[in-house]
Amino acid sequence: MGTVLIDKLLQAVVNFKASDLHLTVGQQPTLRLHGHMKQLNTKVLEPADTVGLMKSITPERCQQELQEVGGTDFGFAFGDQARFRVAVFKQRGNVGLVLRRIPNEFLTxxxxxxxxxxxxxxxxxxxxxxxxxxxxxxxxxxxxxxxxxxxxxxxxxxxxxxxxxxxxxxxxxxxxxxxxxxxxxxxxxxxxxxxxxxxxxxxxxxxxxxxxxxxxxxxxxxxxxxxxxxxxxxxxxxxxxxxxxxxxxxxxxxxxxxxxxxxxxxxxxxxxxxxxxxxxxxxxxxxxxxxxxxxxxxxxxxxxxxxxxxxxxxxxxxxxxxxxxxxxxxxxxxxxxxxxxxxxxxxxxxxxxxxxxxxxxxxxxxxxxxxxxxxx
Structure with a gap:
């Protein structure tokens, strides 16, 4: 379920040209769009959801760091559509993620x-x-x-x-x-x-x-x-x-x-x-x-x-x-x-x-x- 969901979410970020995607327990996935927060029309995330989403994209060494110090950062590519810089963290004992979209094209x-x-x-x-x-x-x-x-x-x-x-x-x-x-x-x-x-x-x-x-x-x-x-x-x-x-x-x-x-x-x-x-x-x-x-x-x-x-x-x-x-x-x-x-x-x-x-x-x-x- 995690992988299917993360691809759909990332696709939404790219389609909307949002700058960030916020994933936290007790809230729907939320985009930052033109500086404002916009909730996506999907289910409210539960602890198992954010853990699944995290595991579907987080490298092993970063999962280790999350366990040891409560947070980690890494970058990854979403096919050839965009790259993302990801911050994974713990809050109230649950896993949260913020994914910043890095556009593929350079601006002049x-x-x-x-x-x-x-x-x-x-x-x-x-x-x-x-x-x-x-x-x-x-x-x-x-x-x-x-x-x-x-x-x-x-x-x-x-x-x-x-x-x-x-x-x-x-x-x-x-x-x-x-x-x-x-x-x-x-x-x-x-x-x-x-x-x-x-x-x-x-x-x-x-x-x-x-x-x-x-x-x-x-x-x-x-x-x-x-x-x-x-x-x-x-x-x-x-x-x-x-x-x-x-x-x-x-x-x-x-x-x-x-x-x-x-x-x-x-x-x-x-x-x-x-x-x-x-x-x-x-x-x-x-x-x-x-x-x-x-x-x-x-x-x-x-x-x-x-x-x-x-x-x-x-x-x-x-x-x-x-x-x-x-x-x-x-x-x-x-x-x-x-x-x-x-x-x-x-x-x-x-x-x-x-x-x-x-x-x-x-x-x-x-x-x-x-x-x-x-x-x-």
């Missing part, structure tokens, strides 16, 4: 609405590019799109380190080796160290979640590789602070210096319900100019926002400006914009003014060095 930068400067950044010979945002904000999709662009346009050796592998990349102009944590290599720091001996040009680090991984990623970026990484932070400024805060106090000055040299860009993103249906992303983009690198080195990250504001000619944009633009274009409801804003009161005021026909002056395009010298 234009389709994703990515800042145009991304194309330049990813072609640099070295440096750290971070894609950040909360869970489910589309980081994986943006990164997959970048790797796909590189694979289609440049001849490089690309190594991805993922937990689990989500998008599968075929070798095209580039050679792409994808390593899965727990299957191909034990952990992220070890995988990055090994990768450096494999003649890479580009290394994708699926998650920079601890000191050892962050340290290894920064080192790899300094030594002549492009390194992509992700963090669960909401802004460019927050990302820089988060990385530095991971290190013990006595190492922080050294890390600031290393980071200021290694980092070349931060893309923070969030997903919103698009009108009338679908999802759309808002972005914050920090391009690390010499002036920004100075701020990082001198522990003046609180000035990063104003740098982004005056750095439009470098391709930078603040999250709240991106949200405001989506509202101006009529793509997203006002309450959704305010909900995701970093400074909701200021953005609410700006929207009220715009409704009355009062628009703010665009910030002056000053040279960033001038801006700095005036503030000193």
């Amino acid at each position: 930068f234009e389709q994703l609405g990515l800042p145009t400067v991304i194309t330049d950044l990813i072609q640099r010979p070295r440096g750290l590019i971070l894609v950040t945002g909360p869970t489910g904000s589309g980081k994986t999709t943006s990164l997959a799109s970048m790797i796909n662009w590189l694979n289609n346009n440049l001849d490089r050796h690309i190594i991805t380190i993922e937990d689990p592998i989500e998008y599968y990349h075929k070798h095209n102009k580039s050679l792409v080796n994808q390593r899965e944590i727990g299957v191909d290599v034990p952990d992220f720091p070890e995988a990055i160290r090994r990768a450096l001996r494999m003649d890479p040009d580009i290394i994708l680090v699926g998650e920079m979640r601890d000191l050892a991984t962050i340290q290894a990623a920064i080192t790899a970026a300094e030594t002549g590789h492009i390194v992509f990484g992700t963090l669960h932070t909401n802004s460019a400024e927050g990302t820089v602070n988060r990385i530095i805060d991971v290190f013990p106090k006595e190492q922080q000055d050294q890390i600031r210096t290393q980071l200021s040299v290694a980092i070349i860009g931060i893309l923070a993103q969030t997903l919103l319900p698009r009108k009338p249906k679908g999802l759309i992303a808002a972005y914050e983009m920090l391009v690390v100019t010499p002036a920004v690198a100075n701020l990082i080195r001198e522990n003046k990250t609180y000035r990063i926002d104003s740098m982004i504001q005056t750095g439009r000619k470098y391709g930078m944009i603040l999250m709240d400006d991106s949200l405001y633009n989506l509202w101006r274009q009529g793509l997203v409801d006002e309450h959704e914009i305010i909900f995701k804003a970093r400074k909701p009161n200021e953005l609410r005021q700006r929207i009220e003014n715009a409704k009355k026909g009062i628009f703010e002056e665009e910030p002056e395009e000053q040279d960033q060095e001038d801006v700095n010298s005036k503030r000193r």
